[in-house]
Amino acid sequence: MHAAATIIGDVTLGEHVSVWPGAVLRGDRDAIVIGAETNVQDGAVLHCDPGMPCRIGARVTIGHRAVVHGCTIEDGALIGIGAIVLNGAVVGAGSLVAAGAVVGEGEVIPPDSLVVGVSARVRRPLSDEQRTRVRGGFVTYVKLKELYRARG
Known part of the structure; x- marks a missing residue:
């Protein structure tokens, strides 16, 4: 976790999670659990x-x-820059919520979907190239976390 990030309340972080500058995780009203x-x-x-x-x-x-509020994001998904996912929504495993998209309350996004727009809609299943990018995107941040930790 970066020193300029804020974590409040009931927040559980899994192994090798990285939380970057200016991020705010507020588990003050219910739990936040991150894999x-x-x-x-x-x-x-x-x-x-x-x-x-x-x-x-x-x-x-x-x-x-991005704003992620009272929802479930399944394994391997990517929530794009400035996207919003609201209460009770479920973003399926491996899905890509495009930059700026808004997933409304209670919406359920199937696995491996490309989701765009305000209000968000499933445009189509991910292409093989997109699926590879989404599923591998986390690796860069695991490596960056370790690099920055090594530098102190």
Whole structure:
């Protein structure tokens, strides 16, 4: 976790999770649980309401300035820069929520989907190239975390 990130309340981080500068994880109203090797990038906000915990799977990328609120993000998904995922939504494993997209309350996104727009809609299944990029995106941030840790 970067010194300029803020973690409050009931927050559980899995092994090799990285939380970058300016990110805010507020587990003050319910739990936030983040799986192994997930990265929460600069300026992202994770929060929840009572009865609406925030569950983030393993190897997830949460992009810069994304807002993830009281929802479930399954393993290997990528939440793009500035995207918003609201209470009760479920983003399926391996899905890509495009930059700036808004996934509304209670929406369920199938696995391996490309999701775009406001309000977000599934455009199509991911291409093989997109699937490879989404599933491998977390690796860069695991390596960066280790590099920065080694530098002190």
